[in-house]
Amino acid sequence: AQSVAQPEDQVNVAEGNPLTVKCTYSVSGNPYLFWYVQYPNRGLQFLLKYITGDNLVKGSYGFEAEFNKSQTSFHLKKPSALVSDSALYFCAVRDVGNTGFQKLVFGTGTRLLVSP
């Protein structure tokens, strides 16, 4: 089965500094990779995805992610963090079951805390 790992439970960064939230994946075949963000008392919101093409993917709110096949990573980045970026971030990968039904498998989440 496909899986993703988010090695950091929490990332702390000062406002204005660059941020990175790490994600590594384990898949057979070509991966479909996603990042979602969850603000307090809200559902998960789509940030960006990698399906194919350019390894650098740009998404919502100024976030981007780089697909690195050799390192099996899909780290989320932003050049300059905002306090409002503080949230819970999930990496996810597409999993295709034996019946062909597709679903997303999520990482355990990384809490981003941006201090003023």
Added chain:
Amino acid sequence: DADVTQTPRNRITKTGKRIMLECSQTKGHDRMYWYRQDPGLGLRLIYYSFDVKDINKGEISDGYSVSRQAQAKFSLSLESAIPNQTALYFCATSDSLSNGYTFGSGTRLTVV
């Protein structure tokens, strides 16, 4: 109105009670999913459905059941709630995994 609506938003129930969480969508998506979120465990799949005739168990389906009443409605039931089912529950929909999921706002369930 939200694309994916979950009701109730919050619920406290007693051990042994039956409870139903409801999800409805206006996206027109065929695929619907129920996940639960627990701190440190991320989101885990409970059940999923490709259409009204297709229901499948996810990785943690024990203690849960579902009903796909229509393309737009997918309900999750706890037949006899227990405290370790206290969690945040999310419904999600999809038309194609290349587009990812659309999530509801979640139901926070507490079993006492």
